[in-house]
Amino acid sequence: MPASIGDAAEKGCDMQQQAGGGATRKFNETMFRLDSRVAIVTGAGGGIGGAIARVFANVGAVVACLDVDADRARSTAADIEAGGGRAIGVACDVGSELDTLSAVARVVADLGRPTVLVNVAAVMDRSGTVLDIDLQEWERVHRVNLTGAYLMSRAVLPSMIKVGGGSVIHTSSILGRIGRAGRVSYTSTKAALLQLGRTMALDHAAQGVRVNTLSPGTVETDRVAYRFKELSPLQREALVSRIPLKRFGQTEEIAMAALFLASDASSFVTGTDLLVDGGGYET
Numbered sequence: 001m002p003a004s005i006g007d008a009a010e011k012g013c014d015m016q017q018q019a020g021g022g023a024t025r026k027f028n029e030t031m032f033r034l035d036s037r038v039a040i041v042t043g044a045g046g047g048i049g050g051a052i053a054r055v056f057a058n059v060g061a062v063v064a065c066l067d068v069d070a071d072r073a074r075s076t077a078a079d080i081e082a083g084g085g086r087a088i089g090v091a092c093d094v095g096s097e098l099d100t101l102s103a104v105a106r107v108v109a110d111l112g113r114p115t116v117l118v119n120v121a122a123v124m125d126r127s128g129t130v131l132d133i134d135l136q137e138w139e140r141v142h143r144v145n146l147t148g149a150y151l152m153s154r155a156v157l158p159s160m161i162k163v164g165g166g167s168v169i170h171t172s173s174i175l176g177r178i179g180r181a182g183r184v185s186y187t188s189t190k191a192a193l194l195q196l197g198r199t200m201a202l203d204h205a206a207q208g209v210r211v212n213t214l215s216p217g218t219v220e221t222d223r224v225a226y227r228f229k230e231l232s233p234l235q236r237e238a239l240v241s242r243i244p245l246k247r248f249g250q251t252e253e254i255a256m257a258a259l260f261l262a263s264d265a266s267s268f269v270t271g272t273d274l275l276v277d278g279g280g281y282e283t
């Protein structure tokens, strides 16, 4: 690790990204910017991942939009490019080691070494108890939601460490902290991501890598609309009324929290979980 800012500059490495670096940190307006940093966002074809990719590009990041759905990955990247940002869309199944390694190799070759990784990709579960959920369904959900974050971290960390560190964010959920009847596979993946994040934070602090999790409450995305489509207006109203801020979240509100964790504004934050849920945790 470079011993001083001068050292860091000489080595072409941004001291501001060093989690363990001792540089004095004073507020300035560029702390929330990601100028020229290469950021990988998985699940970037979806609601929250797409918003994170767009917000990061807006503050100067070069964004690799990864998704198993190649069209959706390319569509988010095309949107960013149309708005004057820089992005590429990459097809990648995060549950496949081969896919994660080749996607990251392409990002490094086309854009440079990533210093930000946001693991957003996830699948919904089929509702059921342990008696209803067969092993195949259990493994399908774990493969993407949990193993995907592990495989992406394995693929990205060597490059990130080579440039002095960076920020890794796993997307958990309020359902990683509380139980929810009939959601055994999804809730267990989201709880495990919290521990993956905390332990990675300890393991890689000395290498300048900060690792945190982000836990959204209910956010209005297509997947949530699909899940709620059976609800009557009255049932929906009852759900909203239990949230202290009396509404569901917006994708951009999750993206702004991700930006905090990705940027130098959170330079002393690692191993933590940022809950963004409108105050609904205790309800």
Ligand SMILES: NC(=O)c1ccc[n+]([C@@H]2O[C@H](COP(=O)([O-])OP(=O)(O)OC[C@H]3O[C@@H](n4cnc5c(N)ncnc54)[C@H](O)[C@@H]3O)[C@@H](O)[C@H]2O)c1
Pocket (backbone or CB within 6 Å): 042, 043, 044, 045, 046, 047, 048, 049, 066, 067, 068, 069, 072, 092, 093, 094, 095, 119, 120, 121, 122, 123, 144, 148, 171, 172, 173, 174, 215, 216, 217, 218, 219, 220, 221, 222, 223, 224
């Ligand atoms: N929307 C919410 O209310 C909410 C609440 C809490 C947590 N979350 C979490 O936020 C994240 C995003 O949720 P969303 O609502 O935007 O979902 P979404 O369904 O809109 O997006 C998920 C994206 O992941 C992609 N994906 C699925 N399997 C993949 C795989 N194997 N490899 C790569 N990409 C894959 C999908 O194609 C999709 O584009 C998820 O991790 C979810 O668990 C969402």
